[in-house]
Amino acid sequence: MTCTKRGRCEEEERWRVWELLLPWLPPRDIASVSSACTSLRRLSAAVSARRASDASRGLERRPIPFRGHPRSSSSSSSPPPPYSCFLYTPHPVAARRSLPPDPFSLPWGGETEKPTPASPSPFAAFVDYGGSGGCDCGEGQDEEGCCRLPGEGCPCGFLSPDFRGAEEGAAGGVMTECGPGCRCGAGCGNRRTQGRLEVGVEIAWDERKGWGLRASQLIQKGEFVCEYAGEFLTTEEARRRQRMYDELATSGQFAPALLVVREHLPSGKACLRINIDATMIGNVARFINHSCDGGNLLSILVRNSGSPLPRLCFFAARHIQEGEELTFSYGETRVKPKGRPCFCRSPCCQGTLPSEET
Numbered sequence: 001m002t003c004t005k006r007g008r009c010e011e012e013e014r015w016r017v018w019e020l021l022l023p024w025l026p027p028r029d030i031a032s033v034s035s036a037c038t039s040l041r042r043l044s045a046a047v048s049a050r051r052a053s054d055a056s057r058g059l060e061r062r063p064i065p066f067r068g069h070p071r072s073s074s075s076s077s078s079p080p081p082p083y084s085c086f087l088y089t090p091h092p093v094a095a096r097r098s099l100p101p102d103p104f105s106l107p108w109g110g111e112t113e114k115p116t117p118a119s120p121s122p123f124a125a126f127v128d129y130g131g132s133g134g135c136d137c138g139e140g141q142d143e144e145g146c147c148r149l150p151g152e153g154c155p156c157g158f159l160s161p162d163f164r165g166a167e168e169g170a171a172g173g174v175m176t177e178c179g180p181g182c183r184c185g186a187g188c189g190n191r192r193t194q195g196r197l198e199v200g201v202e203i204a205w206d207e208r209k210g211w212g213l214r215a216s217q218l219i220q221k222g223e224f225v226c227e228y229a230g231e232f233l234t235t236e237e238a239r240r241r242q243r244m245y246d247e248l249a250t251s252g253q254f255a256p257a258l259l260v261v262r263e264h265l266p267s268g269k270a271c272l273r274i275n276i277d278a279t280m281i282g283n284v285a286r287f288i289n290h291s292c293d294g295g296n297l298l299s300i301l302v303r304n305s306g307s308p309l310p311r312l313c314f315f316a317a318r319h320i321q322e323g324e325e326l327t328f329s330y331g332e333t334r335v336k337p338k339g340r341p342c343f344c345r346s347p348c349c350q351g352t353l354p355s356e357e358t
């Protein structure tokens, strides 16, 4: 009698450990655990369903669901769904040195911490948080009152995105906002792109392009959609990862999200190169696919006072209807001899995805 009771307690204890452990495991491990017994299969299926219900892991204002993956509703013995293989971050982060060697072995989770001056990280190599050049507008005022109207003296400027030609796919340029060098706080009117996601989006499966981001509500022309958050990499690290991703991509089950952005001088010469890798740590923007016609998003480099690195932000280039896929152009250059096929379906499709030597 005593023995049976102890046995039951041990069993319950083991089960509790699984309940605590499973939600953090990489999908590959969940798949192997789930084949052990019916109870674990049920528990794994519940964990996978929870993951599919919110890509942002609760870090955005509202859940961002995955829709329509052919394997998501089938048994958990099927291959692990790729939507788990990244950590969610609402903000750009410094390159992580402690990441596992490939995205398929990443645990489930998110990065909540915004980098601060106090946290010593490689980010400090890029961003000077002690920053100069910010405004004093917030001093002695409540947040609501500061930096509200253009032309009222805030030195950070209120340049708006340039939407001329946006509907024809023209690039959007640069704008400026208050930032870490300013005395104003999060409620300041000149921090339009620094809050959490405001527009409704969901992540939808396409047989040929993989996951993509689509609007789950009408998005008005000019509305801020999201920024491209990921790890800021040095060019050397970007090259190393690109080689790794190219190899993984030959398996066909892997979609890298490493973006190289160049800020050009008016003369046309490149002056600043930014490498943002959203493959292993990123936000919803990592799901935005390419369109050869420029897509319906305008990409703008946003400079924040006190931060030498601009951020890449997306605004609606035109009214975007509920259910429409959100896309932008990954660039013009196509230098890799065997470029990967493009399935953007636009009339001006070039047939291959933009690529360049990183």
Ligand SMILES: C[S@@+](CC[C@H](N)C(=O)[O-])C[C@H]1O[C@@H](n2cnc3c(N)ncnc32)[C@H](O)[C@@H]1O
Pocket: 208, 209, 210, 211, 212, 254, 255, 256, 257, 258, 285, 286, 287, 288, 289, 290, 291, 341, 342, 343, 344, 353
């Ligand atoms: C930033 S990710 C976009 C999300 C990705 N589709 C996924 O499933 O995670 C970029 C990758 O998506 C795929 N992709 C993006 N646009 C595409 C297009 N127009 N045609 C085919 N594949 C595309 C490519 O594999 C590319 O490397």
